[in-house]
Amino acid sequence: MGGAQNPFLIAQQQIRNAVVALGESEELYELLKAPAHFVEVQIPVRMDDGGVRVFTGYRSQHLTTLGPAKGGIRFHPAVTADEVKALSMWMTFKTSVVGLPYGGGKGGVVVDPRKLSQGELERLARGYVREIWPFIGPDRDIPAPDVNTNAQIMGWMLDEYEKIVGRSCPGVITGKPIALGGSLGRNEATGRGVVITIREAMEYLGLRLEGARVAIQGFGNAGQFTGLLLEELGAVVVAASDSRGGILCPGGVRVADLIAHKQATGSVVGFPGSRATDQYGVLTADCEILVPAALENQIDAEVARGIRARVVAEAANGPTTPDGDHVLAQRGIFVIPDILANAGGVTVSYFEWVQNLNQFYWTEEEVNARLEQKMVESFRQVVATAERHGAYTRTAAYMYSIQRIAEGLRVRGLLQAPARQLRVAAGQ
Ligand code: NAD
Secondary structure, three states: OOOOOHHHHHHHHHHHOOOOOOOEEEHHHHHHHOEEEEEEEEEEEEEEOOOEEEEEEOOOOOOOOOOEEEEEEEEEEOOHHHHHHHHHHHHHHHHHHHOOEEEEEEEEEOHHHHOOOHHHHHHHEEEEEHHHHHHHHHHEEEEEEEEOHHHHHHHHHHHHHHHHHHOHHHHOOOOHHHHHHHOOOOOHHHHHHHHHHHHHHHHHHHOOOOOEEEEEEEHHHHHHHHHHHHHHHEEEEEEEEEOOEEEEEEEEEHHHHHHHHHHHOOOOOOOOOOOOEOOOHHHHOOOOEEHHHOOOOOOOHHHHHHHOOOEEEOOOOOOEEEEEEHHHHHHHHHEEHHHHHHHHHHHHHHHHHHHHHHHOOOHHHHHHHOOOOOOOOHHHHHHHHHHHOOOHHHHHHHHHHHHHHHHHHHOOOOOOOOOOOOOOOOOO
């Protein structure tokens, strides 16, 4: 499995492929190839031992053509500037693929939060907001949770922001606790969206979801809800992993039991009745549906050659390398690309923001019904684009998304009609 590939360069290559496939102009690629704004901040935090540690943080706003920037904040020791830039670019295409009035944003802090106490974590979250608050706002850039951040951290961040600006402003951040204006259904929204696209994909391919076997790499928020909701539809989880390792359970697990085991022990490893394996073993498990739900660069060419699933639903952002993608496409494995598969989270974040701006809150049924409608419509548009252009699903998702963005750029007067066309660079 990779890790060495630069996600920023991968994102640029994906954009380039889609711009070429659309016959769009070089100017469009130039407008999309890097974030419009990017800030790096240093965050001093008073630690429990009385000393001060300084953490590095980032916030990237890729494009705000269709609306304010939108995207999560990641706390992870491996966060880099290029990773945050790439993630913000993927957010632009994700929000556009599901038709939200946003551009892409993303933030990150270089930290291993498991090594912080609750008090240190809170001071870090508040410190991050003290550094980036001039760049965010409900009509400018709206953060949300991502890897290792959650509703409680969003609650601290909102509180800090409101103290600084001196007014109530729930729309500045989404994924908040319900008590602070969070939306019902937000917590499971990413998993629910992944499952809706899997259900549509299985139907499109003429495959049965009932009894289908599922492998999940990364048993966190996105992975767990995907497992729970797939189980409700009759599928069976037969493999799962987290950062500590993986398990195989060919007879299937009860997802609630696996969640309870992870809560009790900190990992899926050691689940009763399971066999231990590594990440490769989970990614190449004997199953119909593979859900990468951990980090980037997990499916390279070697892993892609070993995958036995018929459908790969990318709950994680950027789990497949370009080489891996090439192999998946050649092998005819149906990929539901990240910008479509995991768009449920940002879609319900959008619903949360709409509710905050209107000060009027919806029922969970209303949230889920609207999510269902958005995901199904987007899935069908991407598949129709793939069929129309004979394109791979990832390229089709980018094509559909970039068409909307290009239209926005044109009516703003920032982009001419297609003229000078990009050439496909050697090897792409
Ligand atoms: P999370 O922190 O809740 O869970 C991540 C899980 O991945 C954890 O179980 C962790 O142990 C595991 N993990 C970490 N490194 C791993 C590795 N090398 N191999 C296997 N497992 C590993 O995070 P999450 O919110 O579920 O996010 C997971 C992915 O989904 C990320 O790529 C994120 O960007 C994407 N995503 C999340 C949301 C959301 O709303 N939560 C929305 C869109 C996309």
